[in-house]
Amino acid sequence: MNGLKQFVDEVRDLLKKSGVEEPKTVFPKDPRFGDLSSPSAFDIAKKTGNPPVQEARALAARMSGEKLRYVEKIEVADPGYLNFYANWKTLAVEILSEAVERGPRYGEIDIGKGRYVLVEHTSVNPNKALHIGHARNVCLGDSIARLLTKTSHKVAVANYIDDSGVQMAEILLAFTHLGYSINPPEGEKFDQYCGRIYAEVSKKIESNPELENLKRKIAADLENYESQVYRFNAEVVDRVLREQLKTCWRLGARYDVLNKESDVLFFDLWDDVFKSLREENAVYFVDSGPKKGCWMFDLRGHPKLSKEGDEVLVKSDGSTTYVARDLGYAAWKLGLLNRDFKYRMFGVNPDNTPVYITDRKGHETKQFGSASYTINVVDVRQRRPQEIVRYALEKLGADPSRYIHYAYEVVSLSRADAEKLNVPVEEASFVHMSGRGGIYVNVDPLLDYIKAKAIEGARQRHPDWSSEKTEYVGEQIAVAALRYFLVRADPDKMIVFDSSEAADIEGDTGPYIMYAYARATRILEKSDTSPDPRRTPEKLEAQEIELLRKISILPMVYEEAVKTLSVKRVVTYLRELAFVFNDFYETCPVLSAADDTKVFRLAMVEAFRSAMSSAAQVVGIPLVEEM
RNA sequence: GGGCCCGUAGCGCAGAAUGGACAGCGCAUCGGCCUUCGGAGCCGGAGGUCGUGGGUUCAAGUCCCACCGGGCCCGCCA
Incomplete structure (x- = not known):
């Protein structure tokens, strides 16, 4: 098992044995204060009335006889801290051996114990393409699912397809009564096309009561399963959905089941x-x-x-x-019903797993409902309806903590980006997106834009690369940049989207993470000997210790992240890990070092790659060997 | 009117689950580092009343209260 965790446990044990009932420990920001610090003497001093330093000294004295494996030194510091220093030579062997051996599975913990969790995300109305606000949902939800998988949960991902609302009626109206072709112009994706005409039609309906009546009639027909309108709608939904999923897949997301609202009604x-x-x-x-x-x-x-x-x-x-339907759906998720959907296969994820969709004529029976708990990635504007559903579930006898609304703030457009869309901004520093109002930035064109920028860089660096390779790497960089951008922020904070900022590939960005990994790969590639974590040098460099510390902390990061459902925690970790690696890279030569140092440092590099690929997997940041 | 969320350097953000030692990073700006493992990188400078005022505490960016500023929600829409 992981070395640093054992060091922490050893310290906590020591504190307990010395008479501290509830030991407090904290990782100090500054290495001058040791590797783990405890302010517990302050608590004791409060009870006894003695100065904290005196209590700290007493604790330290009681610890002095103990046989210790990981704690090398204990210091008392003013005004009463106990600072513990780790035996890095011993720890290094254990940390590196484990990380090297486990590869991308390094850091995984068994906190979930196989419990089944249903994660719902994406849930974009099937009448338009995904914009960047939807992308925030997809990236957060997908990362949550990945995090749960990493921590021994059984996870299924659901995508709610709201195929029976007025938003569908409006687009159907465009095709049936306003002369819009069912086929988009050459080169335009069908979902983008629908999004565009949706905005146009909305405007027309607003000023035309006749169209408003037609819309209502179509909306009513949507719930009549035998109607022509119902069948036509199903075709449009299917077509848009397939285009939407292409975008989601491009972002790295995957799904197990697509639940249609019309089927929540039908079943x-x-x-x-x-x-x-x-x-x-x-x-x-x-x-x-x-x-x-x-x-x-x-x-x-x-x-x-x-x-x-x-x-x-x-x-x-x-x-x-809508709330009633959502409540029925929620009850299904938690297994409170005697009813279930029928399914058919809809498609295949890029990882080759099947995607099912609810179908009133379906032949397949599946167990997607009845989860231990469910996480719904839905933006903050739906806090009230989500809370009503949760409260209703409680009335139905369910433990309401099993229903988690993972709320996140919306993405709005910066002044500059709004102006590009010819949206009047006046005094505002940002503008809210609106599908109906035609104010949005779609995901695919944005990815293409970032990709073009990345490809330009790759061409300069690697003029010898084939266009396929350049293209591939450019795509991975674009995905990394966008995903990182959307999940590094606190979900409670609005993101004011600015295309130049989102397309940044230097500094605190996804590509920065990728770059550190590619550098590490290069070292291993050029090496003629194998890594050996057991050949620990007598004296470790400060940068080596920092890298070791960061690598070793990963399981604790996962534990913290999954307890608080914080994707950001893992993103922060990735940045810090890349940062300390770059520091190590600058100061500790590997290939030109003496043999003993070389094999040890090679192990460091390999262990770094394990930690990085493990954490990057959680956040969905693709890694490449060269870029 | 009621409820919820946000406010940290010019700009964008960490640091908020468990209060701990001088508040970190990126962009921008100024100055350095390629005959040495990839410069999409690294090092250094400058830049802060942690929205404001109280309170709790040995200790508050972190907890409590009030206020100010910004955002969201409160429909027989979804």
Whole structure:
């Protein structure tokens, strides 16, 4: 097992044996304060009234007789810290051996114990192409799924396809009544084409009551499974969806199941839920007033939502609202229903795993529901409906902590990018995107733009490369740059998208990570001897210790990241790891070193590659051997 | 009106799950480093009332309260 963790455990044991009930430890920012520091003497001093330094000295004295494997030295520092120094010579052998041996699987931990988690992400309406806001969802969701997989969870990824709303009616209207061709102009992707005409049609409908009526009629027909409109819609949805998935796959995402909203209706997931809610008296029927004829969800018992009024679940015409459908779907996810979908195969992920889609005429039965818990990657604007669903699940007897809304802030456009789209910005420093308003930056053209920039760089560096190779590396760089850009920020913070910033491939970016890896690869490639982690030098350089420290901390990073569902934590790790490697690279020559040092440093480089490929896998940053 | 989120250097961000020692990184800017493992890199300089004011604490960017500024949500839309 991992060396540094054992050092930490040894320190904590020591503190306990010396009489500290709940030891506090922290990794100091400055190596002057040792490798692990404890302020526990402050706690004791508080009780005894003695100066903290005195208590720290007493603790240190009690530790002095212990036989220690990983702790080399203990120091007392003003005003009362205990600083522990690790025996890096011993640790190095253990850390490097494990990292070298495990390769990209280095750092994996068994915290999940095989529990089944259903992660839902993407869920873009099937009437348009993905824009960068959707890409934030995809990259976060995909990384969460990867993180859970890394930490011994069984993961399935679902994508909710909202194929029965008015947004579909609008685009169908364009094809059936406004003379738009069902085929896009040469060179335009079908999803991008739909997104474009969706914005155009929305504008027309706004100023035309006749079209508004037509739209309503089409929307109503969408729920009639025998209608022509339903069949036509299914074709359009299928076509857009296939184009959307190409973009998602390009970003490195994968899916197990596509759940269509029309099938949530068809398989009647809502019915069981509605029955239970009535039995629990959690819903009531309205006899009079503006909401006459509706079934409402009672929110009076909710600490916050009670102040905003109850929620309509069944409309007066008997149809369900979006929240009701989502609740039925959520209940299915957690296995609260006696009903299930039927499926058919939809396609194959780039990793060759199958993608299933719900289908009312499907022949396949699958177990995608009934998860231990579910994570829904949905933007912050849906906090209220998500909370209503969670609260309703609690009313249905489920543990509400099993339903996790992974909220993230939206992506908006910078002044410069908005102006490029001829959007008036006035005083604002950013502009919100809007599919309907035609204000958005799509993912594919953006990736192409970054790729072109990367290819230009690759051509200069490697004039001898084939165009296929240049093309391939350019694509990987573009994906790395975009993914890194979208997940390095805190999910609670709005990203103001600026294309020049997103296309940056220097500094704190995805390609920086890739570059460190490529450098490391070059060293191993040029070496004529094998790495040997056991040949530890008597004296380690400071940069070697920093690199060792960073490599060894990876399992703890995963633990922290999965507990807090923080993708950013792993991104930060990648940056720091690349940074300390570059420092090592500058100061510790490998190939020209004496034999003993050389084989040890080769092991360092190899271990670095293990840690890096493991963590890059989680964030979905593709690595290449040369760039 | 009610609820939620954000505010750290000119700009973009770490540091916020567990309060710990002088608050870090990138971009931009100024100055260095290629006869030595890849300069998409590295080193150094300059740049900070951690929104403001209180409070808790031996210790607060981190916890609590108030306020200011910005954003979002509160529809028989999804």
